[in-house]
Amino acid sequence: MNKRPDIDQMVNRLFSGDRRATARLITWVEDGMEETREAMRRIYPRTGKAKIIGITGAGGAGKSTLTDHLIRKFREQDKTVGVVLVDPSSPFSGGAFLGDRIRLQNHSQDDGVYIRSMASRGYLGGLSRATYDVIRIIEAMGAEVVIVETLGAGQDEIDVIHIAHTCLLVVTPGMGDDIQAMKAGIMEIATIIVLNKADLEGANACLRHLNTTLSAASFEEGEWVPKVIPTVSVGGKPQDIQGIDELISAIQEHHAHLQKTDAIDQIKSERVEHELGLIFKDELQKLIFKGLKGTGRKKRYIENIVKGKDDPYSVVDEVLKTYIKTKE
Amino acid sequence: MNKRPDIDQMVNRLFSGDRRATARLITWVEDGMEETREAMRRIYPRTGKAKIIGITGAGGAGKSTLTDHLIRKFREQDKTVGVVLVDPSSPFSGGAFLGDRIRLQNHSQDDGVYIRSMASRGYLGGLSRATYDVIRIIEAMGAEVVIVETLGAGQDEIDVIHIAHTCLLVVTPGMGDDIQAMKAGIMEIATIIVLNKADLEGANACLRHLNTTLSAASFEEGEWVPKVIPTVSVGGKPQDIQGIDELISAIQEHHAHLQKTDAIDQIKSERVEHELGLIFKDELQKLIFKGLKGTGRKKRYIENIVKGKDDPYSVVDEVLKTYIKTKE
Numbered sequence: 001m002n003k004r005p006d007i008d009q010m011v012n013r014l015f016s017g018d019r020r021a022t023a024r025l026i027t028w029v030e031d032g033m034e035e036t037r038e039a040m041r042r043i044y045p046r047t048g049k050a051k052i053i054g055i056t057g058a059g060g061a062g063k064s065t066l067t068d069h070l071i072r073k074f075r076e077q078d079k080t081v082g083v084v085l086v087d088p089s090s091p092f093s094g095g096a097f098l099g100d101r102i103r104l105q106n107h108s109q110d111d112g113v114y115i116r117s118m119a120s121r122g123y124l125g126g127l128s129r130a131t132y133d134v135i136r137i138i139e140a141m142g143a144e145v146v147i148v149e150t151l152g153a154g155q156d157e158i159d160v161i162h163i164a165h166t167c168l169l170v171v172t173p174g175m176g177d178d179i180q181a182m183k184a185g186i187m188e189i190a191t192i193i194v195l196n197k198a199d200l201e202g203a204n205a206c207l208r209h210l211n212t213t214l215s216a217a218s219f220e221e222g223e224w225v226p227k228v229i230p231t232v233s234v235g236g237k238p239q240d241i242q243g244i245d246e247l248i249s250a251i252q253e254h255h256a257h258l259q260k261t262d263a264i265d266q267i268k269s270e271r272v273e274h275e276l277g278l279i280f281k282d283e284l285q286k287l288i289f290k291g292l293k294g295t296g297r298k299k300r301y302i303e304n305i306v307k308g309k310d311d312p313y314s315v316v317d318e319v320l321k322t323y324i325k326t327k328e
Numbered sequence: 329m330n331k332r333p334d335i336d337q338m339v340n341r342l343f344s345g346d347r348r349a350t351a352r353l354i355t356w357v358e359d360g361m362e363e364t365r366e367a368m369r370r371i372y373p374r375t376g377k378a379k380i381i382g383i384t385g386a387g388g389a390g391k392s393t394l395t396d397h398l399i400r401k402f403r404e405q406d407k408t409v410g411v412v413l414v415d416p417s418s419p420f421s422g423g424a425f426l427g428d429r430i431r432l433q434n435h436s437q438d439d440g441v442y443i444r445s446m447a448s449r450g451y452l453g454g455l456s457r458a459t460y461d462v463i464r465i466i467e468a469m470g471a472e473v474v475i476v477e478t479l480g481a482g483q484d485e486i487d488v489i490h491i492a493h494t495c496l497l498v499v500t501p502g503m504g505d506d507i508q509a510m511k512a513g514i515m516e517i518a519t520i521i522v523l524n525k526a527d528l529e530g531a532n533a534c535l536r537h538l539n540t541t542l543s544a545a546s547f548e549e550g551e552w553v554p555k556v557i558p559t560v561s562v563g564g565k566p567q568d569i570q571g572i573d574e575l576i577s578a579i580q581e582h583h584a585h586l587q588k589t590d591a592i593d594q595i596k597s598e599r600v601e602h603e604l605g606l607i608f609k610d611e612l613q614k615l616i617f618k619g620l621k622g623t624g625r626k627k628r629y630i631e632n633i634v635k636g637k638d639d640p641y642s643v644v645d646e647v648l649k650t651y652i653k654t655k656e
Contacts, residue, residue, distance in 0.1 A: 037641055040639075040641060041639055041641040041642060044639035044640070044641070045636055045639065048634070048636060265634065268634045269630050269631070269634050272630050272633045272634050272640065273626075273630050275640055276629065276630065276633070276640045276643065276644070277613065279640050279641065279644050280613060280644055280647070281609050281612070281613050283644050283645075283648060284609070284612045284613070284648070285605065285608060285609050285612070287648065298601075301604065302597050302600050302601050302604065303597070305600045305604070306376070306593065306596045306597050306600050308373055308376060311368075311369055311372035311373065312372070312600065312603055312604045312607050313365055313368060313369040313372070313607065314369060315604065316604070316607050316608055316611050317611075319608070320611060320612070320615065
């Protein structure tokens with residue numbers, strides 16, 4: 001029989017930067033282990049300081065190559081870097097992701113870099129909830145910058161991007177026609193738009209179009225106006241990319257803007273509010289379903305609904321009356 | 329000032345097949361109107377009989393053209409048809425969907441067809457929760473068959489497909505290499521695999537590959553084995569498609585299989601359990617947040633967490649203790 005894992009020991013090993021403990025704790029999150037909650041409670045106070053950078057964009061836009069170069073740049077600045085790769089696990093996503101992972105192996109010998117893939121589905125409390133926890137674990141391990149890379153398709157993945165403080169939206173000239181359609185999305189999500197593969201045909205037109213779109217939008221006084229940074233990358237070596245210094249500058253500029261305007265506090269409050277809501281829902285559901293378990297009530301409720309004798313709204317009312325205090 | 333909408337009147341108009349009332353009720357769902365809950369409670373007993381057919385597959389696979397032909401076929405059988413189109417609203421999805429919508433205008437003069445688009449995001453209780461409600465409304469209006477079409481990317485959209493009784497996964501020969509990767513997904517999702525554009529190069533190899541994959545998989549005695557149906561469609565006219573009769577036959581065969589094996593009851597139980605869980609979460613969250621609202625407590629909690637004086641897990645515990653009866 002397995003012993004109950006020692007939460008104290010595991011968390012202390014995490015705080016000392018132990019990679020195996022980090023991996024194990026992330027697996028706890030992914031498996032929905034009962035111990036996760038207590039571990040996260042202890043980890044939480046050690047978090048909240050890292051810069052969280054999101055990278056999103058369609059498949060093939062070059063997100064992983066950019067992530068690779070960003071890691072190198074942050075390492076040159078002597079910053080420890082964590083990376084969370086959210087792998088789409090749709091049956092239609094195909095097998096393109098192994099290549100991305102191989103690209104990031106440049107950093108596999110570097111103790112200052114920790115990279116972890118997560119599947120985009122299969123989490124009881126949802127992908128965002130799990131991603132919050134994984135980012136916090138990696139931060140508590142010691143990462144000063146955490147990069148979260150995700151394909152921006154589907155509500156869950158877009159929610160993940162909302163965890164980031166600075167969000168890079170990677171587009172390519174081939175997407176030209178789509179940019180009109182994504183206007184609203186750009187404004188909502190991107191702090192920096194990276195026009196990757198800027199050596200391709202149509203890049204100049206695309207760049208003009210992006211800048212026109214941005215200048216036509218209205219921003220409030222003091223509000224951050226998304227920047228467009230063209231990049232060209234032909235490989236994984238330092239000399240293989242153009243525009244990376246400009247991109248790093250833009251990230252730093254956005255960070256300085258957040259500090260200066262206190263916007264970082266607002267972002268952090270919003271993130272905490274969102275995270276709090278997710279934890280609430282999760283814990284509430286566990287509690288109620290635990291209460292129903294073994295009583296046979298849940299099965300009876302479902303049978304009655306299927307047979308048309310009852311409806312889910314009335315059932316929920318009845319159960320809530322049993323469990324919720326209406327007055328304190 | 330707007331009067332409170334008359335739920336009784338609206339629901340009665342729905343039951344009489346009124347299209348404007350149907351549209352209005354769906355808008356209530358989308359807007360998260362308070363009245364939705366009571367309306368859905370009344371609608372619920374009139375639902376549960378329609379065949380729900382899901383159509384999913386990558387963009388450009390030809391889902392909408394197939395939907396168009398399926399509508400026509402069901403109409404030839406004198407069945408009333410509802411269609412729910414879940415439009416991906418990712419900023420990266422581009423503007424390809426207008427074309428799909430135009431394709432379905434063939435049926436705009438037919439009183440026996442009701443078509444509604446839904447955005448894939450922005451629902452408080454989540455996309456699945458909203459889709460359940462929308463399907464039920466369309467069914468209560470009188471639809472005997474409800475087709476749900478969705479791009480199968482992202483957890484939310486995959487969840488939507490799990491609402492269907494019969495699921496068509498549309499693939500094209502061009503996806504050849506991806507099929508290996510989607511093996512697990514095929515088995516999990518598809519009851520019928522439609523190999524569309526079966527006149528393209530590589531179609532035969534793709535067909536062989538799909539059949540090999542399926543015959544290598546193990547199924548339990550009496551379990552449905554996914555069928556592969558090749559189709560070729562060159563336009564929206566009845567003569568413009570090959571394979572549609574075989575597809576309709578396969579759908580009917582699957583339906584007969586569900587009836588014969590009582591699998592339909594199991595599917596309906598699973599759907600109700602899922603729906604019940606979603607409603608629970610939603611109602612619980614509303615209740616708790618309503619309790620916190622105006623007390624200033626939520627804001628204080630968030631501030632303390634951001635400042636590192638508290639963590640979300642402890643806050644959730646504290647609030648739950650206030651609201652949840654631990655013993656009946």
